[in-house]
Amino acid sequence: xxxxxxxxxxxxxxxxxxxxxxxxxxxxxxxxxxxxxxxxxxxxxxxxxxxxxxxxxxxxxxxxxxxxxxxxxxxxxxxxxxxxxxxxxxxxxxxxxxxxxxxxxxxxxxxxxxx
Amino acid sequence: xxxxxxxxxxxxxxxxxxxxxxxxxxxxxxxxxxxxxxxxxxxxxxxxxxxxxxxxxxxxxxxxxxxxxxxxxxxxxxxxxxxxxxxxxxxxxxxxxxxxxxxxxxxxxxxx
Numbered sequence: 001x002x003x004x005x006x007x008x009x010x011x012x013x014x015x016x017x018x019x020x021x022x023x024x025x026x027x028x029x030x031x032x033x034x035x036x037x038x039x040x041x042x043x044x045x046x047x048x049x050x051x052x053x054x055x056x057x058x059x060x061x062x063x064x065x066x067x068x069x070x071x072x073x074x075x076x077x078x079x080x081x082x083x084x085x086x087x088x089x090x091x092x093x094x095x096x097x098x099x100x101x102x103x104x105x106x107x108x109x110x111x112x113x114x115x
Numbered sequence: 116x117x118x119x120x121x122x123x124x125x126x127x128x129x130x131x132x133x134x135x136x137x138x139x140x141x142x143x144x145x146x147x148x149x150x151x152x153x154x155x156x157x158x159x160x161x162x163x164x165x166x167x168x169x170x171x172x173x174x175x176x177x178x179x180x181x182x183x184x185x186x187x188x189x190x191x192x193x194x195x196x197x198x199x200x201x202x203x204x205x206x207x208x209x210x211x212x213x214x215x216x217x218x219x220x221x222x223x224x225x226x227x
Contacts, residue, residue, distance in 0.1 A: 004158075033214065040124070042205050042217035043159070056214065091158060097212075102147060104215055106158040 002026060004107035006092050012113045013082055020078045021110040025094030032075050033104060034067055035091040036060065043091055049075060050097055082114045117142045117208050121218035129226050134178075134193040136221045138206030141187065148189045149207040149215070150180055159205065165189060176200070201225045 005024045013019050025032045031050050035043035046065070047057045051072040061067075064082075069075040079086055089111050093104035122137040140146055147166055151159040163174025170182045176199075180191045189206060206218045 035217075040219070042119075042207075042219045045214040045216070048214055093159075102209055102215065103149065103161060103164060104159075106151075106160070108156075108158040 004092055004094050004105055006090075006107040006110045008110060009108065010111045010113075012115065014115050015084060016081055018078065018080045019082055019112060020076055021090050021092075021112075022074060022076050023092030023107060024074045025092070026105055027073075029094035029096050029105070030072070031095045031097045032069055033093040033095070034075070034077050035093065037089040037091055037109070038087075046077075079112070082112075084114045087112055087114045117146065117210065117213060117216045119206050119208050119216060119218035121204075121206050121221050123221055124219065125222045125224065127224040127226060128196045130198055131195050134191070134196045134200065134223065136191040136204050136206075136223065138180075138189045138191065138218060139187050140189060140206070140208045142208055142210055144210045146208045146210050148180075148182060150174065150178070150189075150191050151205045151207060151217075153203045153205065153220075155202075162191070162204075196223075196225045198225050198227065 007022045033048040034046040037043045045058050046061050047067050049069040064080045067077045089109040091109045093106045118141045120139045149164045150162040153159050163172045165182045173179045178193045203220045205220045207215045209215045
């Protein structure tokens with residue numbers, strides 16, 4: 001399967017701990033997005049990369065959050081000093097810039113529970 | 116700024132009945148519009164998309180949507196609901212290089 005993959009699928013952590021999520025996009029896609037989804041809400045944009053460059057960050061992305069895409073392939077999203085409000089599904093998506101309509105292909109998400 | 120409003124956080128229909136999920140958008144430039152579906156504990160799957168070609172768009176699983184510029188709407192319909200259609204549906208908009216903006220979603224329940 002060559003879809004978007006995310007790891008881990010589920011993460012339970014204690015408040016104050018750091019967590020890291022990984023996303024592997026569809027191989028030929030040059031854009032990679034991170035979204036956050038809380039219960040009863042639609043996905044909210046966090047940040048996106050084109051190749052290795054981080055082009056836009058939402059104001060939702062506080063200084064405890066950092067995302068990287070070092071070689072323009074996979075990406076990591078790290079949350080430092082987690083808070084209970086960080087509990088959410090973190091969705092990764094990829095697309096091919098300049099082709100088509102900007103359709104995003106989503107992974108199955110990484111669910112974070114902060115106790 | 117772009118935005119999407121989905122009317123009704125929860126819609127319940129009988130099996131075999133018409134499905135109508137409403138979406139209104141706001142965009143200062145011609146938009147691209149999408150409907151995604153999300154099954155429990157899964158990621159989002161594209162149902163259909165409007166790309167400024169035909170205003171009536173057909174998607175997977177018998178769904179279709181009609182772009183109406185005068186009403187700034189992109190409602191999703193299916194003539195006959197099936198139990199397997201029960202899921203969360205999201206309308207989304209973007210234009211140019213802006214990130215995709217999602218509505219809050221509508222949960223569809225199908226009653227046997």
